[in-house]
Amino acid sequence: MHRIQYPAEKKRETFEAEYIELFHDLERAFAALPPEKNLGWSFKDVLTKDFEALAKKAIEFGDTFNGCEVIESVFPYEEYQGKISHFFMEYGERMKLSACHYCGIEYINVYEDMGDYKNGLELVNEADEMELLTITGMGQNKVRLIVNERPIASLDKLDGVKGLGKVVIQQLKDYENRNKHYRNHFTLDHLLPKSDYPHFALSLYNLIPSCYTCNSKTKGVKDLGKMDDLVLLSPSSDKFNVYEMVRVKMVHKGPTLEKVFDLNDFSIRFEYGDRESTYKDYIQAFKLHGRYPFHKDKALDLIVKSRNYNEAMLKELEKHVKIPRNQIRMDIFGKDLFSEGESHRPFFKLRLDIARALKIEGVI
Numbered sequence: 001m002h003r004i005q006y007p008a009e010k011k012r013e014t015f016e017a018e019y020i021e022l023f024h025d026l027e028r029a030f031a032a033l034p035p036e037k038n039l040g041w042s043f044k045d046v047l048t049k050d051f052e053a054l055a056k057k058a059i060e061f062g063d064t065f066n067g068c069e070v071i072e073s074v075f076p077y078e079e080y081q082g083k084i085s086h087f088f089m090e091y092g093e094r095m096k097l098s099a100c101h102y103c104g105i106e107y108i109n110v111y112e113d114m115g116d117y118k119n120g121l122e123l124v125n126e127a128d129e130m131e132l133l134t135i136t137g138m139g140q141n142k143v144r145l146i147v148n149e150r151p152i153a154s155l156d157k158l159d160g161v162k163g164l165g166k167v168v169i170q171q172l173k174d175y176e177n178r179n180k181h182y183r184n185h186f187t188l189d190h191l192l193p194k195s196d197y198p199h200f201a202l203s204l205y206n207l208i209p210s211c212y213t214c215n216s217k218t219k220g221v222k223d224l225g226k227m228d229d230l231v232l233l234s235p236s237s238d239k240f241n242v243y244e245m246v247r248v249k250m251v252h253k254g255p256t257l258e259k260v261f262d263l264n265d266f267s268i269r270f271e272y273g274d275r276e277s278t279y280k281d282y283i284q285a286f287k288l289h290g291r292y293p294f295h296k297d298k299a300l301d302l303i304v305k306s307r308n309y310n311e312a313m314l315k316e317l318e319k320h321v322k323i324p325r326n327q328i329r330m331d332i333f334g335k336d337l338f339s340e341g342e343s344h345r346p347f348f349k350l351r352l353d354i355a356r357a358l359k360i361e362g363v364i
């Protein structure tokens, strides 16, 4: 639920230039496209135009290029998936890639490696879906194909699985070589789906670092409200404002918050600013109505603590332990709630909105 923190100013230029460099092999194929197929853009434009420009083009051309094989072959995401993922990993710390940008609750596992399997066969038969998805060229549909085939007796059986593709099969067969460089460590979602908009399969600002659950949503952009509003809903866009426009809210069952003692005593809802239907679509597309309440314990923790450690109590503590009240407050409720720039952490939005509603002093 937070905006992607790209490098700023001059560093952004370097970031984009390094990204374009990954694809120099494709430039000639792009140059050979007939004018009616190049969107009136340069190769650099297609790769690094901001999300708003991509969305405008998507509206202008609609489904003209839906499934166009010529264009798909100029922007072959699966072949470059490993390189792209590696690029994001290199920038992982600087971009604070930690929680999923869509949901804000799950880690995106930049540093998680794949389990340790004896060989490719064991990997195919035993790896969980998340691990399989870290393999270059793998997507949701291919993971499903593999899971449906299990167990297989030998890796050669994969050659007979329709739709798995050479890249994936080779990766699985090469597993023993364990070339770390070509492993993905998290998933990137194409907000403008590459099947509908093949030009944008490699576009930097169309790629959203996200968790497995958000990436396996059934959402299409058509479910995400009107195309015009997509710039408000893309974490890669300057205009993204879900963070500001959607609030997590607790609704207590009893007459007051004083009666909230366990998870059944309250529920978690969402509250919206303007354009309610647009943001509701977002919450629904990523199934956050069901996923946020699952983490109610984080809210309950704050509710109970804010009751146990009210300001009078904190004053008392300050006197006795001789630690400044601000410090005690941070130790109890979590430091992140009291300083800017922490929105990239999992559950931050949930905790911040609840802490604000509880009027905990000093919360940003």
Ligand SMILES: [Zn+2]
Pocket (backbone or CB within 6 Å): 100, 101, 102, 103, 104, 105, 106, 210, 211, 212, 213, 214, 215
């Ligand atoms: Zn997510």
